[in-house]
Every structure is written in structure tokens, then in C-alpha cells.
Amino acid sequence: MELAWYALLGLFFATYLVLGGYDYGVGLLLARGGTLAARRAALTAVGPFFLGNEVWLVAAVGILFGAFPTLEGELLSGLYPAVLGALAGVVLVTAGVQLRSRPRAGSARAGWDRVIIAGSVLAALGWGAVLGGLLQGVPLTADGHVAGVGHLFTPFVAAVALATLALVAVQGATFLTLRLPAADTPSVARLARRLVPAALAAVAAATLLGLLSDRVRAAVARPLVAVLLLSALVAALLVARTALGRGRAGVAFTATSAALALPVALIGAALWPRVLVSTVDPAASLTVADAAASGPTLSLLGWLALPLVPALLGFQAMCWWVFRGRTDGRAPVYW
């Protein structure tokens, strides 16, 4: 039962990284400048999906609170600065994207675009830092609390945050090759292709710093699985690069999406059965079973989730289906 909920939590958070990833990636790419029309075209490509993307985050935290209350409290307060940054980023992007086109003046819109860019950077770095922080463990003491937040400031966490930022940028550019009018795609496809090596370099740096870090080596209980999933991530990025070169936007997007989802699987599998690894007292580590809510709560939520999750997926799929294909002159423009 706990495992099923843990998997569902992972699924929701990974889906958020994939879908929110292209929101923030497209947001980051607004920094390239370009005409107002080009920037608006990029946001129109995200258009109908934007509101349905960040709900995955809200639902993931809902599952975290309902099914893993102890983890919720310690995870969020233990990684306070990282969560704070990510949260500020999410708020800025949410408000920026939805409000940018409400003023009529071009200057006001350019100002809101800067808000979106800053928010996207913060969100990508923040969630990256959360992932890195999980993988290197936290100073969880025997009384069940995380002591201080200084543990977060390590080169490894910085490298994972930067790698996430690079992955998000690749994801955004690849999404645009999939969605923009066919005439506009070659330039974004070239950009996406150029960003892949940067992402690979960032992932390599994070891996190297992870191997050098005692804390990461101690926290990873299943090195083989970690190496396997990491190779899959690298392979996905290489596939994306090839596919982008051949104009196969769908394949490329699937590959970059896998690259964003894999870190979540990696952390879940590498730390299993623990979820919050203590760096100060191995016995104090929080396992998935310890972190889970008690039986009656899980079974109540389980009966509810059984019919509900397919419905949620169905309505999301409806949104993707209705607005499938490339944007064109007749696409509704609102953001």
C-alpha cells in the first residue's frame, strides 16, 4: 500500500517536472529576446496546457500531505531555502504568464516577460536543489527533525540545480519545435540541439560531484540502479539530439520528457526503502513505511484514488487531444 502511494507521488511529481518543465523552459527562452510577436507565439504554444500543468505540483503536494504527512513536514521544512526559491519561482511564472497580456502597452508586457524569465530560473533551480538535497541526505536527528538548513549548500546541490535548469531549457526548446508553426521550427530545433551538450555537461558535472561527495555515496543504497537510470538519462538526451537533427520533434520531446522524469525515479529507487536519509544518525533515517500515513487514511484515500486518477488522466488527455498539433493563425491567443 505504501509502495503504491509512493509510486503515485513519484508519478505526479515527475509529470509535474515534465509538463511544468516546458512551461519554465519556454519561460527561460523568452530571455532570447526577439519581437513581441515571437514571444507571444511561444506563450501561445504553451497556451491551453499552462493551467493544467502546474496542477500536477499541487496534487503531488496534496498526496504528500495526505499519504506521507511526516515526510511532508520534514521534507519541506528541512529543505526550506530550496523550497522557498522554487515556490517563489512558481508564483512568479503563474502570475507572469497569465497577466502579461492584460496591459496593452508593449513595455508593460516586456516587464512581465522579465518576471516570467526570473520565475522560470528560480523554479528550475529550486526544484533541482530539492532533488539534489534529497539525494545527499539531510541531518535528520533522532527526534525526527532536520537540524538547520546549512546542509543544503554544497557543490553537489548547486550542480544538480544547474543540471535541472539545463534540462528544463532543452525541454522548453524541444516543446516549441513540436508546437510552433512549421516555418518557425528550424531555428528552435537548432537551439534545442545546441542546448543538449550543455545539459549533458551539467549532468556529468553533477554526477562527478556526486561521486566525490561522501554524503551522496552514503545515501545511495542501490548504486547499480542509480548508474542504470543515469545512463538512461544520458541516452535519452542523445536520442533527443539525434531526433532533433532529423526533424522528429515527437520523438525528441518524448526523450527530453524522459530525461526530466528519470531523476525522480532515480532518487526514489536509489534511496529505497528510505526516503529521507539521515547524514548524522543512520538509524534516524525516514523510511517510506515510517513516513506514510496510518492504514485507515491510506485505504480511504486509496478507494478515492482508484476511480479518480483515471478520470484526472482522462481530462488531461482530453486537453492534450483537443489542442494537439501545431499552433497557427487560428489558434486562440490569450496569454
Place this chain on the structure above:
Amino acid sequence: MDPLLLARLQFATTTSIHFLFVVVTLGLVTLLVALQTAGFITGKPVYERLTRFWGQLYVINYVLGIATGIVMEFQFGLNWSGLSRYVGNVFGAPLAIETLVAFFLESTFLGMWIFGWHRLRRGVHLALLWGVALTAYASAFWIMVANAWLQHPVGYEVRDGVAHLTDFSALLTNPTLTFAFGHVVSASLVTGGMLMAAVSAWHLIRRTPDFALFRKSLRLGLLTFAVAVVFLIGFGFAQFGPVGELQPTKFGGGADRDALVAEWTARFGPGDYTPPTLSNVGLGFMILIGMALFFGILVVPLLWRDWIIRLQFPLWLILLAVPLPFVAVILGWIAREVGRQPWVAYGLLPTGQAVSPVGPGLMLTSLIGFTLLLGTLAVTNWVLLARHAARGAHDPALGRPPAPDTDTRPHPVFA
């Protein structure tokens, strides 16, 4: 500085801003459903124009509802980790249900509704708005289930210092839930109706074009307001009975309160178990405002033969009264939440035990940062709302028909 005070201040600020936007969301979405359904049935273009105009304001307002809502959700873990540690098994369930059943779908539907104009079949498009409205009500319901549990914990047993769920149906039949939910929904309809009537009144005073359109929304807004305000006051006073009985410390003195304070002193040690006076002051002013709003019903007969528009001064009254429901909902929230202090879950978990062991510096950074961020966004949002309201229903960006299919690029003339 005391981290407990900082955490409480942050929660109060975020929730207050959140509440100001969600009451409008809940009220306006109900009216939008009425407008779009009327348009669907009658096929009259005026209803589509009304839906686009009010829908535009609704969508702008919705932005801050989400932004503040996300911050609130994370705050439970960031600042109140004790809450999830001790009562998360029970309190977390309705919150998890709210995110999955309600908010997830509400936002998904709304995204499709915004971009679905002229693209989806009219029936599907209308169904999406119904979906948004129903999930918005579901959202309010589950949040009130969670809140009612903090007011009066039920359906649990404590083992090893941690609360475990024993009876979920008790959460749904919580005596502090039913009337409070009705009260909050009525307050939303009062606020939404008042806002609609006031914006229409402004256009009618200024004699902008679209007389027929704003006359219609004035009537709809005012009638909704008038019906809802009766329920608002009814549900409000109906709460005194159960709340006074279940929370003897909330409204001041009495033998019950002294007995309960004595019991708590024995169980939790000596302390100040009476809520700050702020809560009862808030309650008093809220009732005053509620009564003032109630007299607003007197304006309704003036709808006959448009006397309300011909006389003009009732329109001014409506316009000037707009801040009242907003002030009242904040005061009402203070009465309910500050009135349960010093408990986070009444009689079960003291507020001081629920706060995260986070340093005051970090807590202060978070408080100042998010207050500035959300405060700035809230003011910006209201300015945008006011500008769009003043701009009139001539051509809102929401639901604008696509340009003729001559160019393959989305064109900036859409601006």
C-alpha cells in the same frame, strides 16, 4: 523574533490575500454559469458578450487565487511541520482530496475553457464552465472540512501522541462544518453579486455604451446579492449555537469556559487559554457590516421600471459599498481563526507545538519575501481588474474570434 509569531503572521497574511480573491472566484463563477447557460439556451448574443466580459474579470481574479493558494499549501509543510506530524493522518486527508478532486480538475477545465472559445462545440464549452464551477464548490467544501476539523477535531483517536483517523464520516458531519460552509458560499455570492452590480453601476453612471448589457448584469448582480445576503446572515447567526457549545472560549465568559480552561490547565499545564480580543472585535464589526449589507435589499424594489438607474444615487450607494463585503470576510475569518487560539486543532494541538523548528531569520525572510511578492501581485491584479472593468464589454481578449485564416502566424493585432 519569535518564530511562532512570524509563522502565524505569514499564515494570516497569505490566507487573507487568498480569501479576498477566492470569494470573488466562487461568486463570479456561479454568475458566469448562469450567463453562459442563458446564452446557450436563448442563443442571444448579449449573453455571450456578458460571459466574455465577466469571464475576463473572473480569469484575471483567478490568477491570484492560485498563486496564493499554492503558497498556502506549501506553508503547512514549511512553517507548520508539527501539524503534519501530529494530526496529518486526519487533517491531511481532506486537503489531499481537495487537490485531487477539486483543484486539479478546476484548473484543467479552466485552461480548456479559456482557449476553447470558437474551437470546441458550444455544449462542450458550456460543460467545461459547469465543471469549473462544480469543482470550485467542491474545493471550498473540502477546505471547509479541513478547517472545521481544526475548529472541532472529530473522528480520530490519539495513539503514541499522534492522531489516527477512525471515522471519516464524522469529519463530514462535523457540526462546525455545515453552517460555516453555507456561510462562506453565501458570502462569496454576496461579494460576487455586489461586484457585478457595482461595475455595472459605474458604467450606467458614466453612461458608457452598452446600456442594455450593463442593465442586465446590474439586475443579475443585485438579485443574487439580495438573495444571498439573507442566507449569509441566516447561516451566520445559526453558527452561534454549535460554535458556542463546542468552543466555549471563543465568544467570551461563562461557566463552560471556566470548566474547559480548568481541564486544559490540568492536561496541558497552566497557560492563557483565552483568544485575543481581536477576534471578538472582528466579529462585532463583521455583524455591523452584515446588517448594513442586509439593508441593501431595500434597493431591490427600485429595479422596477429602472428607477434604480433613473434616480442615480442608488447606483452610487452600490459602488461605494463594494469594499464592505471584502472587509467583512476578513473580519469573519479573524473571528473564526483567531478565536480558536491558542490552539491549531482546538483542545488537541497547541499552536506552539505545530510550528516548524526553523530559525527566525529564515522565517522572517520568508514572511517579508512572500508578503511583498503576494502583496504586490494582489495590488497589480486589482489595478488590472479595475482597468478591464472600466474598459467595458466592447472587445475583451477572452473569447475573441480568430482572425481570418490568411496568415500562418498568430498575429499581434490580437493584442
